[in-house]
Amino acid sequence: MKTKKIKNSSIKSKREKASIKIQEVYDFLCQFAPPQLAESWDNIGLQVGNLDDEVNTILVSLDVTEEVLWEAVDHEAQVIITHHPLFFKPIQCLDDSQVSTRLARLASNMDITILSFHTNLDATQNGLNDLLAEQLKLKNCTPLLASQNSQKSKTGLGRVGQLSKKVTLQNLLENISSQLKIKNIRFAGSLFHEVKKVAVMTGSGAGFFNEALTAGADVLVTGDLKYHQALDAISQSISIIDIGHFAGEIGMVSLVTEKLKAWAKKQNHALQIFGTQVQSDPIQYWNSQASLPENFLEKFKVA
Numbered sequence: 135m136k137t138k139k140i141k142n143s144s145i146k147s148k149r150e151k152a153s154i155k156i157q158e159v160y161d162f163l164c165q166f167a168p169p170q171l172a173e174s175w176d177n178i179g180l181q182v183g184n185l186d187d188e189v190n191t192i193l194v195s196l197d198v199t200e201e202v203l204w205e206a207v208d209h210e211a212q213v214i215i216t217h218h219p220l221f222f223k224p225i226q227c228l229d230d231s232q233v234s235t236r237l238a239r240l241a242s243n244m245d246i247t248i249l250s251f252h253t254n255l256d257a258t259q260n261g262l263n264d265l266l267a268e269q270l271k272l273k274n275c276t277p278l279l280a281s282q283n284s285q286k287s288k289t290g291l292g293r294v295g296q297l298s299k300k301v302t303l304q305n306l307l308e309n310i311s312s313q314l315k316i317k318n319i320r321f322a323g324s325l326f327h328e329v330k331k332v333a334v335m336t337g338s339g340a341g342f343f344n345e346a347l348t349a350g351a352d353v354l355v356t357g358d359l360k361y362h363q364a365l366d367a368i369s370q371s372i373s374i375i376d377i378g379h380f381a382g383e384i385g386m387v388s389l390v391t392e393k394l395k396a397w398a399k400k401q402n403h404a405l406q407i408f409g410t411q412v413q414s415d416p417i418q419y420w421n422s423q424a425s426l427p428e429n430f431l432e433k434f435k436v437a
């Protein structure tokens with residue numbers, strides 16, 4: 135862990151200037167992404183902190199990491215809003231050797247409250263799946279897995295929609311690459327496969343290719359594709375495009391930041407809202423075509 139010191143005085147001084155309760159921010163986000171839309175295994179909402187505390191600065195991030203916590207301190211933010219919850223399983227002790235509890239203790243020492251909006255944000259209307267469908271220019275979208283806990287027909291995990299015309303998988307990959315600014319995309323299927331109906335699922339949705347198939351989709355765009363899922367999908371003539379978990383969900387930062395800014399302006403709240411600038415995809419790709427330092431191979435030459 136870094137030895138950076140927490141400046142309690144600066145956190146306290148900011149707190150004195152704070153204007154609204156964290157509860158108000160939480161309630162607003164719950165209207166946008168109702169908690170009942172969350173999956174039963176999920177752990178959304180308050181992760182660390184106190185909804186009764188006051189806030190004037192918020193940082194939005196996909197995850198809590200140590201870098202993100204220090205970024206919040208730099209902004210003098212009292213709240214971090216994340217997509218992924220810090221905890222999924224019940225905690226029995228605050229053990230610093232465990233990442234989530236260590237981060238929770240650090241957040242607590244920094245006087246930072248952490249709120250998570252996860253599968254409820256994925257499922258809600260105009261939430262993360264709708265954003266991905268929009269980025270792919272899909273029309274007439276319906277949920278891939280309609281929510282059982284909502285009267286609204288447009289809520290649920292994943293979306294299925296139509297491209298404006300039939301394209302090859304290669305064309306779709308090119309479009310996704312330019313729309314989402316992704317250099318490396320994994321896929322299962324043929325580049326010549328003609329696709330028009332597209333299913334999307336933010337996060338790890340490759341296991342839902344059967345549902346995508348049932349919905350009539352030619353291709354499923356998601357993250358975290360596994361080998362056997364790829365084999366099974368190909369055998370059933372549906373392609374899968376793996377854009378990566380991070381690339382599929384990082385849109386959450388601008389989505390929530392913009393929502394909060396618009397709300398704060400409308401309500402006349404003097405809130406400052408920042409999107410993280412320090413979080414990047416933890417998964418990287420090494421490319422054998424990338425230039426190696428001169429004499430790199432010489433060093434490893436077997437005599």
Ligand SMILES: [Zn+2]
Nearest residue numbers: 337338379383
């Ligand atoms: Zn995720």
